[in-house]
Amino acid sequence: MAEREKVVKLNRFEIVVCSRCGSVKQENRWISRDFKEIIEDMVLKNAFITEEFEVKDILIDLKSNLVIFSGSIAGEDVSVTEQLNFSIKKLSCPKCSKEAGGYYESIVQLRAENRDLDEDEIETAMEILGDVLEKEKGNEKAFVSKIERKKEGVNIYLGSRNIGMKVSKMVSKRLGGAITESKKLHTRIDGRDIYRFTYSVKIPEYREGDAVEKDGKICIVKNVQSGKGVDIITGKTVNIGKDVVAARREEMKGGVVVNVDESAAEVVCDDGEVVVTAKPFGAEIGSEVKVFEHKGKYYSFLKDL
Numbered sequence: 635m636a637e638r639e640k641v642v643k644l645n646r647f648e649i650v651v652c653s654r655c656g657s658v659k660q661e662n663r664w665i666s667r668d669f670k671e672i673i674e675d676m677v678l679k680n681a682f683i684t685e686e687f688e689v690k691d692i693l694i695d696l697k698s699n700l701v702i703f704s705g706s707i708a709g710e711d712v713s714v715t716e717q718l719n720f721s722i723k724k725l726s727c728p729k730c731s732k733e734a735g736g737y738y739e740s741i742v743q744l745r746a747e748n749r750d751l752d753e754d755e756i757e758t759a760m761e762i763l764g765d766v767l768e769k770e771k772g773n774e775k776a777f778v779s780k781i782e783r784k785k786e787g788v789n790i791y792l793g794s795r796n797i798g799m800k801v802s803k804m805v806s807k808r809l810g811g812a813i814t815e816s817k818k819l820h821t822r823i824d825g826r827d828i829y830r831f832t833y834s835v836k837i838p839e840y841r842e843g844d845a846v847e848k849d850g851k852i853c854i855v856k857n858v859q860s861g862k863g864v865d866i867i868t869g870k871t872v873n874i875g876k877d878v879v880a881a882r883r884e885e886m887k888g889g890v891v892v893n894v895d896e897s898a899a900e901v902v903c904d905d906g907e908v909v910v911t912a913k914p915f916g917a918e919i920g921s922e923v924k925v926f927e928h929k930g931k932y933y934s935f936l937k938d939l
């Protein structure tokens with residue numbers, strides 16, 4: 635090992651970091667990267683190595699702020715230690731600046747027909763929102779500027795129109811319901827009209843497991859996405875549209891069929907009440923059923939219909 639005069643010169647450098655999200659400015663882009671990787675990158679850019687020194691390895695020690703360059707000069711092993719000298723400048727990246735300024739291009743309005751939203755529906759929408767934002771990480775406009783929870787539903791304010799569109803589509807796909815798009819003139823920039831878009835998702839009144847009345851028949855909702863249900867008497871699949879909810883799933887109670895003939899079933903409910911209902915599809919003595927009341931009549935259906 636030989637000591638040489640200045641075969642390496644490591645210049646001082648500056649790293650620009652967003653104080654809100656921790657992303658780093660490189661050239662003209664803001665990216666989120668591992669801190670060590672950024673330092674490595676900056677060392678490579680700011681190290682000036684003489685031609686005779688063939689560097690084979692650069693070791694960065696962030697604890698002692700030292701960089702060790704090892705290699706050879708004219709066949710002789712050489713290692714040079716340089717002081718790592720950098721400063722960190724904290725700024726707010728454009729994405730965080732917009733976010734902090736309350737900037738938004740679209741609103742996703744989540745509502746339910748004739749009822750409040752369920753907690754699990756809100757949770758599903760938030761999960762979808764998280765997934766979409768995660769996938770769009772590099773997008774400068776991929777942020778939420780505000781979430782409002784109102785009595786009538788949830789409003790999500792988003793930095794991008796496109797993300798509002800994506801989120802509303804995915805929510806309606808998962809929870810059912812139609813999307814209505816509307817726009818409002820927000821401002822004019824360079825003679826161009828800038829709009830804000832609202833994507834209103836109205837999810838159906840019924841949820842999976844609820845009973846609806848369709849043309850006088852009672853059906854259990856099986857799939858909200860496809861709008862499919864099952865007739866409790868015939869066991870046939872039916873399409874559900876804007877049908878009236880006959881019973882909410884949480885209003886139903888469990889029971890066991892104790893007697894059955896061609897048209898009726900006698901059911902002992904979990905709370906001890908004995909009721910007579912029309913014979914549900916597939917019922918036998920001992921079948922486990924769910925029971926509910928609708929317009930003064932009792933109905934039952936197989937638990938695993």
Ligand SMILES: [Zn+2]
Nearest residue numbers: 652655727730
């Ligand atoms: Zn930021």
